[in-house]
Amino acid sequence: MTISEENYIKVIYHLSLVSPKGVNTNAIAGMLETKASSVTDMLKKLSEKDLVSYQKYQGVSLTENGLLSAKMIVRKHRLWEVFLVEKLAFNWDEVHEIAEELEHIKSEALINKLDAFLGFPAFDPHGDPIPNEKGVIQKVNKLLLSEAELNREYFCIGVKDSSSEFLKYLDKQKIALGSTFKVIEKESFDDTLTVEVNSQEKIISNKIANNLYVQ
Amino acid sequence: MTISEENYIKVIYHLSLVSPKGVNTNAIAGMLETKASSVTDMLKKLSEKDLVSYQKYQGVSLTENGLLSAKMIVRKHRLWEVFLVEKLAFNWDEVHEIAEELEHIKSEALINKLDAFLGFPAFDPHGDPIPNEKGVIQKVNKLLLSEAELNREYFCIGVKDSSSEFLKYLDKQKIALGSTFKVIEKESFDDTLTVEVNSQEKIISNKIANNLYVQ
DNA sequence: ATAAAAATTTAGACAAAACTAAAAATTAAT
């Protein structure tokens, strides 16, 4: 697979988690910052290679082959992110772009040795699960902070948006994976939350609460 | 720079160490397993970008820009090789191809943090020096085993040929960086050496002796 | 010094992956 093909497969994978019926051409184009016509061209090629099943105008989904390939790319991406944060002392908001490049390094021995070196981590620095050597992904119960019940204790276990801007905001607010959350009050007008984070009271907008996973 | 451009710059760098007057089109084509006409095309492009100085039919050499770029690529390659051997437990004959991919990862922060993580190593697993952040390469006195004097103690400090075949042969012969060498006898007919390696007597062909650096 | 051989460059073509503009199919709206 070329790097370009891998990027398409990865994007189709992520989109198909949200819309399992079939992924739109335009949605793919949006994620890859390319044009719909380019996507159509590539879908034909990926279909030839039995990585996606594609019917004109009907959207696209991954074949078994394509799904496994996608999971291996995601595995590589997330393992490299762990390496960058745990071993090279990068901050969690700095690793995405570098991992986007590292995920295309081909060697399977490399990624399995890296996995062992890191101690077979189950989650990446943003709380996303890391597929194992076979592509199996551990399923985790989680909910958005915006869906949390009042006056119950939760732990932050992940972020939905892992953009640098959002992560830097969390750093500023001293919110990290493992932080404890208790929702004190929910403002019905705009869904703003009053939350006790690590025993400190904070006001948290609905947009933020919609991008924090808790348990 | 594209990956292809980087590969050309790197090959020109390595060839210019052997023939400093100017590197031949055919030599580049040979190293990159491509055709001379493709090389000519690329030399024009690299010349446009002020990475090489190139005059039709007269061979090519790196500009200051090109030289620094080449050294940075070599730096990345060798640091990744150290990582693969020291941290991921690869054997020294397995790392070249993987490092050929890793050397094209762009982030400067990455490579400097990797350098620090590895403890600022001066040499890669084959004994080749690692350029520092500025591109400075430590100069080392070394000679080939084939040029060694009789009955003097030497240490193995590097290999000239770092092909997997040669390195595996050295593993089999229990020769590694740091091994001690004393040449007992030189057969004048074919230059075969009788050598004491780590206090054990061995017969070593001229071809082998021409690919081992000692000090 | 000139002819033959070797090396290099030019010219024209191709594949991959992108693009623009136009056409076709699907979906939404009256």
Place this chain on the structure above:
DNA sequence: ATTAATTTTTAGTTTTGTCTAAATTTTTAT
């Protein structure tokens, strides 16, 4: 149920890096 809007595909180009074949320059050998 048509029409309008949106989405998707097709057709034709472009760019990058490669190729082959032919032409040119340089080097080697007589």
